[in-house]
Amino acid sequence: MKAMILAAGLGMRMRPLTDHTPKPLLEAGGKPLIVWHIENLVRDGFTDIVINTAWLGEKLEAALGDGRAFGARITWSHEGEPLETAGGIIKALPLLGTEPFLVVNGDVWLRHDFKAMRTSYAHMQKLAHLVLVNNPGHNLKGDFSLQGRVFAGIECTVRNEGEPRFTFSGLSVLHPQLFFGLQNGKHALAPLLRAAIAAEQVTGEYFAGPWVDVGTPQRLAELDAQIRTGAI
Secondary structure (H helix, E strand, C coil): CCEEEEECCCCHHHCCCCCCCCHHHCEECCEEHHHHHHHHHHHCCCCEEEEEECCCHHHHHHHHCCCHHHCCEEEEEECCCCCHHHHHHHHHHHHHCCCCEEEEECCEEECCCHHHHHHHHCCCCCCEEEEEECCCHHHCCCCEEEECCEEECCCCCCCCCCCCEEEEEEEEEECHHHHCCCCCCCCCCHHHHHHHHHCCCEEEEECCCCEEECCCHHHHHHHHHHHHHCCC
């Protein structure tokens, strides 16, 4: 199974840190965020990695190269301008192949067993498998509810009263068929997931963490302190 790291965001909320540094190269615990992902992916058997870029993409490629230093083979998908999540994946599909692939956001930090996902979902027949986490302070209403392995309660409208809701972690396994019929260009991922959920083509799992959405300089500083003190 191949893996894709989404690294094409502009990092607007991280400015001024991202004025001259792509967000995935910002460091926490003495290591760039994207290097945490690469090392963990390689540890768990993902050595064929696709990374998409837009803002300061040349700096990302210069820093990481072809991946040999990490025991991986990195293939680059340069977008020029951000194509949104689904658009970036669609552009990279020729590099990802026809089998399900793991996708992780470049601006999250987590300790997850990627190997278990590769073992369980390399040949999945559904269109998507999403990893959900507890709702952080900036998303208290959550994204989805989880009933066994089926999601409901799309967006912020609770379909089933009293059912707990969780936040999408930015980690998933996606099937290329999720993007069937879509042309290259800007496409958001959320509408595709909603349609797949309605068609009962999405499974999910709850992940207790640790997980951090590194969306602001404050969260980055907090993560750095937690790693350095061994809190996570």
